Amino acid sequence: MSNEFAGKTAVISGAAGGIGFALAEALAKQGMNIVMGDIDHIALAESGRVLREQGFDVLTCALDVTDYSQWEDIVANAKEKFGNVHMVINNAGVGGTPSKIEDSEHETWRWVMDVNVMGVLYGAQACVPAIKEHGEGGWVLNVASMAGMMGMPYAGAYCASKAAVVSMTESWVAELKHFKIHTSVLCPAFVKTRIHESYRNRQQKYAVAVDKRIDKEKLEAGAKAATMAVESGIPATLLAERVVEALKSKQTYIYTHPNYRQVTTERFKAIDNAFEDAEKSAVVGHLINDEIVTF
Template sequence: MSNKFAGKTAIISGGAGGIGFALAEEFGQLGMNIVIADIDQIQLAEAQQKLQAANVPVLACPLDVTNYQQWQDTVAAAHAKFGNIHMLVNNAGVGGVQGSIEETKLDTWKWVMDVNVMGVVNGTQAVAPSMKDHGQGGWIINVASMAGMNGVPYSGAYAASKAAVVSMSESWAGELKKHNIAVSALCPAFVKTRIHESLRNLQSEYKEVKNQGAHKTQAAKGNNKAKELVESGIPTSVLAKRVVEALLSGQSYIFTHPNFRGPIAYRSALLDAAFADAENSPIVSHLKDDEIKML
């Protein structure tokens, strides 16, 4: 198993804790050089020490994923220390703040989209060109969520951001296939991380986000429920092993919770029923047999 990854280099955003650190440990054990990048520099230093103690070749870089220059600096540092980059894990993300449509502040939307969507865009734009240039292929793993496969009431910003990550992954998979770069959307359900504590690393420009959810509304109470669900989730080490397993079997979507197959199948059934409705429509049914044209 290790031969597929050994000696290659991975950059992992949000690599100081949670899913990111678990993947750093797992791929490090498989012989990869690991670049962990994180906004939390204290936790980043601790994570670096742990990996070094496990004899994993590691480089730690401070990184706010919303800052493209910091991404470029991370890529340059990775090249300087390890050479070619073969894997990118766009893991850094925030959970937002639960709230109804009218409660959710525009600042919350901006924060969630900037980190969860533009952070992935920044990482991929910074790393993909060098992965294409060295011609050895590789992997891009974009951490989405089961919420990206189905909407979640009172979490519109988070679910929308993760749906965008899934869609970007699908788009890039087709684009990068000819370069032997596999792109996967990792869509876990509940995992024991600190995503429910995302405000701990809130950048100063989004400070107004902290004012959301201060009232004892039904939506605010949902934040406590989210905490319970996250803390009841699977260990990050289990997720990391599942990611390796799915990469080896060539999965475009990496699922960790097969018990969610039913709800996603129900969504698929609704989509199929909507197509059937269109086929029976006197307005658009004539398009049924038209050739499908793509860019």
């Protein structure tokens, strides 16, 4: 097979199921060597078996993305088996628990931030040097969400974590382009996976000491709504096809749900309008012609 992916190696976090597994399968079909990492060792073994049965050469490695040493191990194992590493897909993520501000559990916020934000940093930190070192170029793909492009009531932790992933990616695009490393961020709306059951992989270190949630009724209603939304989502296989298409045309922001355009249009319009207010301001309006400072 001759394409830009064939014979190259991708490390994918959260590859035992859902979006991660669909991406692993789609990129294996493009001829890539696949290294699958996941915290769920049983599901990982089964997913590895499914891909091997299709004739793909895959490596499965235990990986909790919140533990940097496990990222170092997965990169070392990937190099040992396949030689160079070309792509990292920072896909592992958790949905948290919908809750009101006053009921928010600090442990839940730390869990969501550690997996969804620090996990992405650690993945890049471990893989980018390995991609740089061979000079052939490659890819960093971070899985954010439409939730990174909009705030949602009762989902502050998840939205904040995904907005951080969008922002980190934008910073890395500029940083990595000199190394022929294409960096992109995937922002799907709902996809039919097990994201609404993320608690199944919650590590003991984030266990909630005391059940502080006050508004249980609202919590249950939120969980039910989230389940229905996820179950109405697009199939992960369709998303994976779209990602291959977008990577081939080197897109930076990868959308999978064109029907959500209005969400970003309205947000960007509101952000832009706020500048008009500042321009008219009696206090700061005179700064309009000052030079912009960047570094």
